[in-house]
Amino acid sequence: MNRLRRAAILAAAGAALLAAAVGGAAADASDLHRALMAIPLAAEDRILASFELGLRQDGFPADDLLRLIERLAAAPGAAAEKEALLLTLSRALEDGLPIDALLGKAFEGLARGVPLTVIDRGLSQRRTLLVEVRDLLYAKGVFGAPAGAAAVASALPILRFHALVSNIADALGDYLEGGGSPLEGHLLYREVRDRLTMLRGVTLVASDVDLVLPRIEPGDLTRIALAAFTG
Amino acid sequence: MRQDELERTLRDALCREVEATAARLTGLEDRVIADLGDRAPRLGVYGWLRRLLAPSPGARWAQAAILGATAAVFLIVGFWIGAERAPSDPADLRAASRFTAASAPVNDERVLFVLPALNAKSVSVVGSFSDWEAVPLADEDGDGIWTARLPLPPGRYEYAFVIDGRWWGQDPLADGYVKSFGEYSSVRYVGGGGDGA
Numbered sequence: 001m002n003r004l005r006r007a008a009i010l011a012a013a014g015a016a017l018l019a020a021a022v023g024g025a026a027a028d029a030s031d032l033h034r035a036l037m038a039i040p041l042a043a044e045d046r047i048l049a050s051f052e053l054g055l056r057q058d059g060f061p062a063d064d065l066l067r068l069i070e071r072l073a074a075a076p077g078a079a080a081e082k083e084a085l086l087l088t089l090s091r092a093l094e095d096g097l098p099i100d101a102l103l104g105k106a107f108e109g110l111a112r113g114v115p116l117t118v119i120d121r122g123l124s125q126r127r128t129l130l131v132e133v134r135d136l137l138y139a140k141g142v143f144g145a146p147a148g149a150a151a152v153a154s155a156l157p158i159l160r161f162h163a164l165v166s167n168i169a170d171a172l173g174d175y176l177e178g179g180g181s182p183l184e185g186h187l188l189y190r191e192v193r194d195r196l197t198m199l200r201g202v203t204l205v206a207s208d209v210d211l212v213l214p215r216i217e218p219g220d221l222t223r224i225a226l227a228a229f230t231g
Numbered sequence: 232m233r234q235d236e237l238e239r240t241l242r243d244a245l246c247r248e249v250e251a252t253a254a255r256l257t258g259l260e261d262r263v264i265a266d267l268g269d270r271a272p273r274l275g276v277y278g279w280l281r282r283l284l285a286p287s288p289g290a291r292w293a294q295a296a297i298l299g300a301t302a303a304v305f306l307i308v309g310f311w312i313g314a315e316r317a318p319s320d321p322a323d324l325r326a327a328s329r330f331t332a333a334s335a336p337v338n339d340e341r342v343l344f345v346l347p348a349l350n351a352k353s354v355s356v357v358g359s360f361s362d363w364e365a366v367p368l369a370d371e372d373g374d375g376i377w378t379a380r381l382p383l384p385p386g387r388y389e390y391a392f393v394i395d396g397r398w399w400g401q402d403p404l405a406d407g408y409v410k411s412f413g414e415y416s417s418v419r420y421v422g423g424g425g426d427g428a
Contacts, residue, residue: 067362104359104362104363107362108416110363111363112363114412174409177409177411198387202386203386203387
């Protein structure tokens with residue numbers, strides 16, 4: 001009996017080590033909270049709650065977010081400016097949006113030494129684009145369905161839906177940031193079409209691109225671009 | 232042959248046979264025991280476990296060694312699984328993004344980044360594949376052509392070179408360019424229509 005108990009303890013210790021090693025690879029809520037403590041925040045609860053919301057998303061980029069918080073904490077700038085940037089990410093997460101592209105933009109801005117207020121302005125515009133593109137796809141009958149949900153042809157798995165939203169919004173954001181006019185619907189459409197076509201069958205599922213592109217009109221994109229300018 | 236001679240002959244033959252057999256049986260028990268003693272006992276997995284866990288003082292070090300080795304194996308396997316789930320190398324992190332995971336192929340390509348910079352002291356590449364952290368290029372033969380091969384999964388990447396601390400966004404080998412925060416970045420598509428270099 002004593003030996004059996006020892007064997008059980010050995011197995012349990014092994015399993016615990018295995019779980020710790022596997023689990024240690026991905027950041028969790030406590031890691032994010034710990035990192036946030038390095039920045040004096042007035043709305044820490046709201047920010048943390050939104051991050052916990054994000055952690056429930058499939059494939060949430062928790063490690064990237066953790067690294068961004070750490071870099072933000074080490075970056076020069078007022079705490080209020082850092083908090084504003086974090087709140088922009090929070091708003092995106094509260095809306096259930098994918099934040100990969102926002103994180104990438106923030107990393108780039110910090111690496112370039114761009115003032116935090118300018119980074120936040122860029123992120124806010126990109127967040128508006130994400131919202132508008134998501135709503136456009138909804139209006140066109142293209143949805144993201146949670147895993148296991150009964151799906152119609154235009155209800156895509158949520159990761160694939162988010163990939164479409166993120167890439168369309170990013171293409172529009174790049175066009176606008178490059179000085180393109182929001183009124184040039186056909187140019188906006190060309191940017192989106194080129195981006196999706198280049199990634200068709202690469203990081204975007206070909207049938208998803210074929211589903212979405214014919215449903216989007218240049219006029220839809222003009223409306224979205226104008227919303228990003230005014231939002 | 233007479234009857235009595237035949238009986239005597241048969242009796243003698245039987246006696247010789249019995250004596251010969253008896254000689255072969257002498258010490259049989261000892262030989263069997265000795266033979267069995269030479270064979271190593273087959274313990275099996277459970278037997279080995281019982282032996283290792285037995286509370287004998289001599290087995291303490293062996294138990295500790297086995298325990299340590301088992302823990303190391305679990306840790307190695309765990310870290311390996313963890314690394315498969317979420318790689319920690321900055322160059323691979325963007326690569327492991329969920330959008331890439333949503334696509335069909337996730338075979339890393341070693342993408343070549345090349346920049347001629349004749350008098351540069353250091354050249355690196357920063358981009359969305361490394362969360363915009365610098366990855367150094369090398370010029371081993373000193374000819375002013377700086378190169379790096381990075382393992383990147385299929386996708387779209389924005390990047391710029393940094394020459395002696397100065398950003399240089401327009402790679403002549405790029406698939407395209409975007410303006411970001413007022414500066415140019417290069418764009419490379421990996422695994423798709425345009426692979427650049």
